[in-house]
Amino acid sequence: MKVLVPVKRVIDYNVKARVKADGSGVDLANVKMSMNPFDEIAVEEAIRLKEKGAVEEIVVVSIGVKQAQETLRTALAMGADRAILVVAADDVHTDIEPLAVAKILAKVVEEEAPKMVILGKQAIDNDMNATGQMLAALLGWGQATFASEVVVEGEAAKVTREVDGGLQTIEVKLPAIVTTDLRLNEPRYASLPNIMKAKKKPLEEKTADDYGVDVTPRLSVVKTEEPQGRSAGIKVGSVDELVAKLKEAGVV
Amino acid sequence: MAVLLIAETHGADLATDATAKALSAAKAMGEVTVLVAGQGIDGAADAAAKLDGVAKVLKADDAAYAHGLAEPLADLVVSLASGYSHIVAPATASAKNVMPRVAALLDVMVISDVSAVVDADTFERPIYAGNAMQTVKSSDATKVVTVRTSTFDAAGEGGSASVETAAGAGDKGLSAWVEDKVAESDRPELTSAKIVVSGGRGVGSEADFKIIEALADKLGAAVGASRAAVDSGFAPNDWQVGQTGKVVAPELYIAAGISGAIQHLAGMKDSKIIVAINKDEEAPIFQVADYGLVADLFDAVPELTEKL
Numbered sequence: 001m002k003v004l005v006p007v008k009r010v011i012d013y014n015v016k017a018r019v020k021a022d023g024s025g026v027d028l029a030n031v032k033m034s035m036n037p038f039d040e041i042a043v044e045e046a047i048r049l050k051e052k053g054a055v056e057e058i059v060v061v062s063i064g065v066k067q068a069q070e071t072l073r074t075a076l077a078m079g080a081d082r083a084i085l086v087v088a089a090d091d092v093h094t095d096i097e098p099l100a101v102a103k104i105l106a107k108v109v110e111e112e113a114p115k116m117v118i119l120g121k122q123a124i125d126n127d128m129n130a131t132g133q134m135l136a137a138l139l140g141w142g143q144a145t146f147a148s149e150v151v152v153e154g155e156a157a158k159v160t161r162e163v164d165g166g167l168q169t170i171e172v173k174l175p176a177i178v179t180t181d182l183r184l185n186e187p188r189y190a191s192l193p194n195i196m197k198a199k200k201k202p203l204e205e206k207t208a209d210d211y212g213v214d215v216t217p218r219l220s221v222v223k224t225e226e227p228q229g230r231s232a233g234i235k236v237g238s239v240d241e242l243v244a245k246l247k248e249a250g251v252v
Numbered sequence: 253m254a255v256l257l258i259a260e261t262h263g264a265d266l267a268t269d270a271t272a273k274a275l276s277a278a279k280a281m282g283e284v285t286v287l288v289a290g291q292g293i294d295g296a297a298d299a300a301a302k303l304d305g306v307a308k309v310l311k312a313d314d315a316a317y318a319h320g321l322a323e324p325l326a327d328l329v330v331s332l333a334s335g336y337s338h339i340v341a342p343a344t345a346s347a348k349n350v351m352p353r354v355a356a357l358l359d360v361m362v363i364s365d366v367s368a369v370v371d372a373d374t375f376e377r378p379i380y381a382g383n384a385m386q387t388v389k390s391s392d393a394t395k396v397v398t399v400r401t402s403t404f405d406a407a408g409e410g411g412s413a414s415v416e417t418a419a420g421a422g423d424k425g426l427s428a429w430v431e432d433k434v435a436e437s438d439r440p441e442l443t444s445a446k447i448v449v450s451g452g453r454g455v456g457s458e459a460d461f462k463i464i465e466a467l468a469d470k471l472g473a474a475v476g477a478s479r480a481a482v483d484s485g486f487a488p489n490d491w492q493v494g495q496t497g498k499v500v501a502p503e504l505y506i507a508a509g510i511s512g513a514i515q516h517l518a519g520m521k522d523s524k525i526i527v528a529i530n531k532d533e534e535a536p537i538f539q540v541a542d543y544g545l546v547a548d549l550f551d552a553v554p555e556l557t558e559k560l
């Protein structure tokens with residue numbers, strides 16, 4: 001079967017985001033960008049399914065600015081077979097809402113006919129946690145979100161999910177949407193030879209217009225602010241002093 | 253403005269704390285009808301009807317909703333959606349699974365993890381692991397919103413709403429429940445506990461996590477963990493606090509052997525009082541701690557347990 005993996009280019013998780021002075025958003029100019037960590041896990045899972053013989057082809061797709069090419073090359077170097085870049089914005093600061101991303105992905109799914117789409121559970125920039133579920137709705141497919149284990153069994157997948165009380169296992173009919181949680185796997189690093197090889201793998205470039213999807217946002221940003229900071233308190237010298245402070249504060 | 257609030261349930265019971273906190277947010281948007289979906293949920297529906305400020309309760313009792321599967325639940329919510337300007341739920345794992353699906357079926361955006369309601373169209377939410385707060389205004393006809401429960405107070409009791417039965421919306425059978433592995437615990441729930449004691453990689457092993465648990469039990473607290481502690485197998489996944497785990501804001505948060513990565517801080521920095529116990533005096537956790545103790549946690553935590 002074929003698997004489609006959408007990957008998003010986001011601020012590197014080690015970089016502390018700074019709000020732009022005009023309050024319009026977060027400053028992304030000259031900031032290190034990387035593949036969303038959950039998407040690395042999604043690519044890794046697709047590769048593992050391929051290594052187990054459950055998957056023949058892995059197609060990765062990214063929607064955003066031209067620079068998302070780099071993110072796609074990373075996925076190809078990890079082991080994906082082919083990439084599609086959908087250019088939908090020219091400025092790194094214009095991002096596309098999950099609903100529009102899901103609509104474009106639905107068109108890609110129509111063309112590519114994958115049996116499974118594996119997405120990250122959330123992108124670490126906007127933390128929406130929405131795209132996979134929205135895509136499942138648009139396609140009328142089943143969804144297995146926040147996966148910590150995926151086993152493909154014939155025409156279904158058995159997926160263990162991280163939920164509030166612990167773990168839940170469900171069986172979802174294929175084709176289906178899976179979104180990855182942190183403990184699904186540990187993504188591999190691309191080796192240098194594979195990075196070289198990835199440069200020759202096919203990368204097709206499209207635009208949002210090719211799919212006839214209106215990406216006009218439904219939400220408009222009123223303002224973006226730094227959160228209220230917390231200042232460091234005091235260091236206590238001993239457990240006794242700590243106990244005294246906590247009693248004083250009335251919390252114990 | 254009419255609001256449909258999707259109640260959170262644990263099995264057949266109402267998850268009162270999460271539902272009552274989301275209710276506080278929902279009341280700021282309009283008149284609230286609560287939907288309770290599940291199997292054998294008469295008690296849960298009655299409990300929802302008693303919450304202060306609920307105008308009506310809709311009860312959808314069907315095996316299809318027993319395990320919170322997203323597809324039938326989203327279809328149910330969509331079948332009831334007309335007439336409501338807002339569809340709201342607490343931002344729990346189950347609502348995060350269902351609400352974006354509801355939004356896409358209605359062709360509207362979902363607004364996730366809202367931390368404040370500015371007006372009926374305008375909401376504040378944290379982005380970038382809480383490093384920025386963004387206020388967004390929705391132009392959609394129906395607003396689909398999940399609410400960050402840690403920033404709202406729970407609505408009280410005192411209501412006496414009527415309970416009506418809602419017709420089910422069928423089940424296309426796209427997915428099926430297999431099993432739940434839910435740890436039973438007498439400890440308070442992490443997201444509603446007044447005190448949380450968390451351990452990180454510094455705790456070193458699953459066996460040594462017992463000293464964290466002993467302190468928690470002494471204080472009647474919930475136990476939390478950093479991602480590193482969960483990934484290392486010291487603690488179960490549902491204990492993870494942070495950007496991609498649970499968000500907590502207790503009266504007292506005690507972090508032992510946790511360095512204070514931004515992803516962890518995103519889940520606990522709204523706690524009223526933060527205590528950090530770490531042997532590295534440069535650990536970033538001290539920058540947000542009200543009381544920092546530079547010490548070996550293997551000495552300090554048992555001593556604290558004894559002296560409290």
Ligand SMILES: Cc1cc2nc3c(=O)[nH]c(=O)nc-3n(C[C@H](O)[C@H](O)[C@H](O)COP(=O)(O)OP(=O)(O)OC[C@H]3O[C@@H](n4cnc5c(N)ncnc54)[C@H](O)[C@@H]3O)c2cc1C
Nearest residue numbers: 006025063095096097119120122123126127128129130131
């Ligand atoms: C007016 C306005 C201005 C905004 N300004 C900014 C801004 O300045 N900077 C900013 O970063 N955001 C901005 N946003 C937010 C942005 O539009 C979306 O909310 C965000 O891109 C999608 O949310 P998410 O990435 O958290 O999706 P999630 O639903 O959390 O993503 C889950 C998964 O979906 C897949 N996915 C998501 N997006 C893509 C993609 N583009 N390509 C391929 N796969 C994808 C990935 O697998 C990902 O792991 C703005 C939004 C609005 C309305």
Ligand SMILES: Cc1cc2nc3c(=O)[nH]c(=O)nc-3n(C[C@H](O)[C@H](O)[C@H](O)COP(=O)(O)OP(=O)(O)OC[C@H]3O[C@@H](n4cnc5c(N)ncnc54)[C@H](O)[C@@H]3O)c2cc1C
Nearest residue numbers: 452453454478479480494495496497509510511516531549
């Ligand atoms: C996409 C993504 C999402 C993430 N989401 C989360 C999340 O939701 N929650 C989360 O917590 N993390 C999350 N992380 C991980 C985060 O970046 C950190 O790696 C993690 O929080 C570190 O955990 P820690 O503080 O326990 O471990 P470490 O950073 O290794 O810190 C251990 C600390 O213990 C101290 N220590 C060691 N021994 C002792 C001792 N005997 N006595 C006292 N102190 C001691 C050390 O000085 C050190 O400060 C995420 C990362 C990514 C990339």
